[in-house]
Amino acid sequence: MRITVLTGAGISAESGLRTFRAEDGLWEEHRLEDVATPEAYARDPALVHRFYNARRAAAAAAQPNAAHRALADLARKHDVTLVTQNVDDLHERGGAPYVIHMHGRLNRALCAACGHRWPSPAVMDVTTACPDCGSRSARPDVVWFGEMPYDLDDITEELERADLFAAIGTSGNVYPAAGFVRMARQFRAHCVELNLDRSAVSSDFQEHLTGPATEIVPGWVA
Numbered sequence: 001m002r003i004t005v006l007t008g009a010g011i012s013a014e015s016g017l018r019t020f021r022a023e024d025g026l027w028e029e030h031r032l033e034d035v036a037t038p039e040a041y042a043r044d045p046a047l048v049h050r051f052y053n054a055r056r057a058a059a060a061a062a063q064p065n066a067a068h069r070a071l072a073d074l075a076r077k078h079d080v081t082l083v084t085q086n087v088d089d090l091h092e093r094g095g096a097p098y099v100i101h102m103h104g105r106l107n108r109a110l111c112a113a114c115g116h117r118w119p120s121p122a123v124m125d126v127t128t129a130c131p132d133c134g135s136r137s138a139r140p141d142v143v144w145f146g147e148m149p150y151d152l153d154d155i156t157e158e159l160e161r162a163d164l165f166a167a168i169g170t171s172g173n174v175y176p177a178a179g180f181v182r183m184a185r186q187f188r189a190h191c192v193e194l195n196l197d198r199s200a201v202s203s204d205f206q207e208h209l210t211g212p213a214t215e216i217v218p219g220w221v222a
């Protein structure tokens with residue numbers, strides 16, 4: 001059985017990482033366009049660095065939970081492609097052998113001048129230099145709004161050959177990720193949504209498991 005799994009911020013919520021749209025969500029005190037767009041970075045790189053330094057520290061202090069570990073088990077037993085919108089590394093620390101980070105990673109830096117990538121220092125700021133070209137235009141290696149997500153060709157290929165597509169802890173508001181369920185349906189995959197509550201694309205799924213990820217994901221995997 002070929003399984004493609006898409007995860008969002010909800011799977012890391014019980015590890016203490018804030019989601020985006022909840023009342024105490026990340027976007028509460030920060031306007032998305034002020035911290036997660038290339039324009040924001042050009043306008044006020046110091047603010048953007050502070051935002052991602054805080055998230056990098058929170059992710060480093062967090063521990064993978066039972067949902068992360070259950071997906072690692074699933075990946076050891078089945079032909080699983082694990083795609084995440086999350087920029088934390090809790091899937092890997094939960095034992096997942098391979099993870100597609102379609103929106104990038106907090107623990108990697110990207111040189112906006114030469115494109116070089118390297119393991120991110122815990123704290124970055126406007127003086128952080130690229131170890132390759134020396135220019136001081138280091139940014140977090142995350143995909144900002146208006147930028148092309150990573151590995152879309154590989155993801156599309158997996159969606160086309162999936163027998164089962166599962167979305168876990170995602171609100172279905174951000175594209176192209178929110179459109180994956182429709183692509184999987186087109187290729188006759190069975191689609192299941194695992195979430196605390198309904199999402200913006202719940203009607204596209206044939207099956208719904210509702211509850212906290214640490215409770216419903218291990219049960220679904222078993």
Ligand SMILES: CC(C)NC(=O)[C@H](Cc1c[nH]c2ccccc12)NC(=O)[C@H](CCCC/N=C(/NCCC(=O)O)S[C@H]1O[C@H](COP(=O)(O)OP(=O)(O)OC[C@H]2O[C@@H](n3cnc4c(N)ncnc43)[C@H](O)[C@@H]2O)[C@@H](O)[C@H]1O)NC(=O)OCc1ccccc1
Binds near residue numbers: 013014022025036213
């Ligand atoms: C706001 C939205 C309308 N805008 C977009 O979607 C835009 C524009 C757009 C493109 N196509 C469209 C079509 C229609 C409308 C708009 C668009 N998309 C883009 O700009 C994308 C780039 C988007 C990526 C931006 N970067 C992120 N992250 C990295 C940075 C960072 O993290 O700072 S997005 C970021 O927000 C999203 C947050 O969503 P979720 O993860 O779902 O989190 P959320 O808080 O919303 O929901 C949490 C869910 O969990 C549940 N939950 C909570 N606790 C638990 C719990 N305990 N257990 C279980 N579930 C739980 C909740 O109930 C809830 O349902 C994630 O994707 C996350 O990565 N790029 C692009 O389109 O490029 C060109 C292109 C063109 C053609 C083809 C390809 C590309």
